[in-house]
Amino acid sequence: MSRANPFAPTALEGRSLGAEKVARLGFLVVTLLLLIPALGILAVLVVEGAPGMSLAFFTEKPRENGAAGGIATALVGTVWLTAVALAIALPVGVAAAIYLSEYARDNWLTRTINVAIVNLAGVPSIVHALFGVGAFVHFLQFGKSILAASCTLAVMTLPVVIVATRESLQAVPKAFRDASWNMGATRWQTIWHIVLPNSGSGILTGLILVVCRAVGETAPIMFTGAVFFRQLYPGGVFDKTMALSLHLFNVSTQVTNVPRHVPFAVALTLIMVVLSMNALAIWFRMKLRGRKKW
């Protein structure tokens, strides 16, 4: 009669627990394999790009097709493109989200709209570019301009706004609406005074995500309004402009004799904008999730 622990795992249980440990460790390793490249990329960009970063880099206009000077006109151009795209995508997207969350019944129309949103999000960026060229540059005769490029970006980012806003509208409890309706408020009064103020976080998250997408995209703007090289700041929505993303594409592939640190410095700038915006969105979401009382 052995005096071993009667609760010790049997051979079979021991094998299961061993497999459990291997599985847990294995999946952790795979997850890290996915995330380590991201950290590696960041490290490479910082190390290689840091020599090119200085205040002058942000405030000087580019010279010699981008091989020398700074990125001021590209930065300003990107701000223009993003702002105009936002001004178009946000109202349309929020309206669509309100319709889907507050008015739509479960019928064929709603299903069609949902399918369209899913597909709009999945259309390749170069197809959006072709659409922009056909619809905005030629058909509506905006020409190659900030307006055409921003419209293209707006169509592309519309699903992002809709999905983020719809989620936050649906998170507002039904009881809030019931209370408002019982006071005699119309559907719109309820939305305007009760639902929207309680879902500001979602709309803001949508806004930030649109900025991220619009700042980073290259293909949709390269044929609709962004140009290779231009020293002038844009003066209005019908001007052409430089953009950060296209500038990065050009200094890394099109222009010869670019010092090695220049593309990395531009890439670092771009990724810092995108990551800080994303981090802001994440922080915002967590903060609000913690604060919500309902």
Add this chain to the structure above:
Amino acid sequence: MTTAQQPPTPHRGQPAWAAALDTRDRAWWNDLAMRGVVLAGGMSAVLFIVAIFGFIASQGFEFIVNRLDLGELLLGVRWEPTVEPPQYGALPLIAGTGWITAVAMAIAVPLAFGAAIYVGEFARGKQREWLKIGIELLAAIPSVVWGVIGLHVMKPIIQELFGVQVGLNVLNAGIILGLMAAPIMATIAEDALKAVPDSYREAAEALGATKWQVVWKVVLPHARPGLSAAVLLGIGRAFGETIAVLMASGHRLMIPESIFDSAATLTATIAAELGEAAVGGDHYQVLFVLGMLLFLITFAINLTADWIVRGRRSKA
């Protein structure tokens, strides 16, 4: 809303009792107007999808009707739009897209599913939050930055590691695309795992199953439709990526014979050539025809993925 309601004024020819019953005040008309506005917003997504197809088809319309030889476009091996006579055989582009997407999926599927299983089933608390944030940030890296990574970082690594001359090739683009697609696939796959009811897990655990046994025998089989949707959407994503592929693939207009050959994809070819093609010319139109092909394929992929996910949800 705060002001007291005005008694309704009778319309011309309306009896007083009808006017008294008419409660359509300004708020009512406002409500009606805004209902129209948001409906229009909701319809915009449908409008844009239809418009995208319509505009792209109309730009390529003349070519499709008069000069399109579908056999040559899909099976021709020479893509030489600028020589005389021009050759529009897109097989090299289709083959390049296929190769690169296949390599990307070979990399992305294990990474994405592994990460989804770990984050969804094993990780807890803070660790889980941080991993999710990491995956989200990875998904936010812009395409053109990935392109720079392929061009300046991956290229020398591949040349060194495999001793090959050309560092911009199918492997390079595939790795880049795989890393780009993996975070999105991981997020969708994790949603699919989350959709499996907890009672299934509890039942298995009550029978003495370990976590791994629960995942392997219970969760994964039930999440299979969602996981296949994740793969499909990943393929759609890799397939439609443009700038990163253009920069990392070497853009050589020939059918690649191994993963160390440079290749060109449909998307990258449009991006590389649209700027130079004369507006309205044959070359310009054939690029729109390629765009139509891309649109139709991604449309089919997205529709199928959506159908798989929805079909499952309505059953559950």
